[in-house]
Amino acid sequence: MGELPSSIWLHWHGHPDAVIGLIILQSVYLIAIGPVRKKYGLSPKPSPKQTVLFTTGVLIIFLSLLSPLHIMSDDYLFSAHMVQHVLLTLVSPPLLILGTPSWLISPLVRKSVALKIAKVIVHPVSAVVVFNLVFSLWHLPVLYELSVSYHSVHVGEHLLFMMAAVVMWWPICSVVPDLPRLSYPLQLIYLFVMSLAQIVVFGIITFAPEPIYEHYVEAPRLWNITPLMDQQIGGIIMKVGSGFLFLTLIIIVFLKWFEQGSREDSNDIIE
Numbered sequence: 001m002g003e004l005p006s007s008i009w010l011h012w013h014g015h016p017d018a019v020i021g022l023i024i025l026q027s028v029y030l031i032a033i034g035p036v037r038k039k040y041g042l043s044p045k046p047s048p049k050q051t052v053l054f055t056t057g058v059l060i061i062f063l064s065l066l067s068p069l070h071i072m073s074d075d076y077l078f079s080a081h082m083v084q085h086v087l088l089t090l091v092s093p094p095l096l097i098l099g100t101p102s103w104l105i106s107p108l109v110r111k112s113v114a115l116k117i118a119k120v121i122v123h124p125v126s127a128v129v130v131f132n133l134v135f136s137l138w139h140l141p142v143l144y145e146l147s148v149s150y151h152s153v154h155v156g157e158h159l160l161f162m163m164a165a166v167v168m169w170w171p172i173c174s175v176v177p178d179l180p181r182l183s184y185p186l187q188l189i190y191l192f193v194m195s196l197a198q199i200v201v202f203g204i205i206t207f208a209p210e211p212i213y214e215h216y217v218e219a220p221r222l223w224n225i226t227p228l229m230d231q232q233i234g235g236i237i238m239k240v241g242s243g244f245l246f247l248t249l250i251i252i253v254f255l256k257w258f259e260q261g262s263r264e265d266s267n268d269i270i271e
Contacts, residue, residue: 008222011071017155018065026058032104046101054099060092065158074148077225078216079234081148086241088158089135089165097166097173105176115178122170122179124190131168132197134160139201141212148215168194172249184257188250195246198239206235 033046063069064087073081109115120126137143138157147157171190174181182190204212211217211227225233 050099057092057095082234082237093165094169102175131164134164202239
């Protein structure tokens with residue numbers, strides 16, 4: 001907490017748990033799509049695009065947890081913490097899912113019991129509830145203060161965030177035939193619901209008359225941003241960031257749906 005603001009931009013964390021975890025994650029992926037795939041004759045070979053997507057997802061987690069953003073979010077600014085959460089829940093998870101070959105996941109749900117459980121977990125209703133419940137609970141002041149006070153709790157919070165985010169993104173990013181994506185019309189509804197789901201948390205954080213997180217009230221000030229202004233900026237980042245992303249995806253999904261319909265109409269005419 002006593003670190004001078006001028007040194008923040010050079011502060012790269014070296015938490016062993018984060019470094020080791022990310023190395024294991026990337027290594028398992030590379031070994032699975034390389035030596036393991038060749039040994040067992042699994043196919044098809046992941047495209048370079050898939051490998052880039054997965055690796056980018058891991059890199060975003062790395063930057064979120066080990067770059068100067070981490071100390072800013074932990075010791076100075078609530079708004080920086082919200083940027084970190086956006087990266088961990090809205091940016092990295094879909095890249096990890098899209099970058100993972102279906103044959104790497106399918107064996108995990110091959111048994112009927114595992115498949116039934118997975119279908120319940122990634123069901124659209126379950127996905128919305130799980131993600132928003134986890135996200136909302138961890139923004140309760142008592143749990144939030146606990147997470148920024150104890151490193152082990154903070155690690156657990158981030159792990160829960162990312163697991164809940166993978167569940168949330170699954171219905172629109174799945175590459176596994178047994179756990180398929182939603183149809184385009186249902187994707188539109190799902191994304192619309194997700195764009196509204198965090199509005200209560202956003203409202204409480206953004207429009208509170210005074211700061212609700214004591215940790216940031218007592219933190220050193222950066223750029224003369226008051227604790228209340230910092231909290232309001234954080235709420236806006238939370239909502240505008242997610243809202244802009246979901247709106248963009250709604251437009252993309254709608255255009256894909258329109259294109260699919262046009263292609264089917266063309267085929268009907270040809271036939």
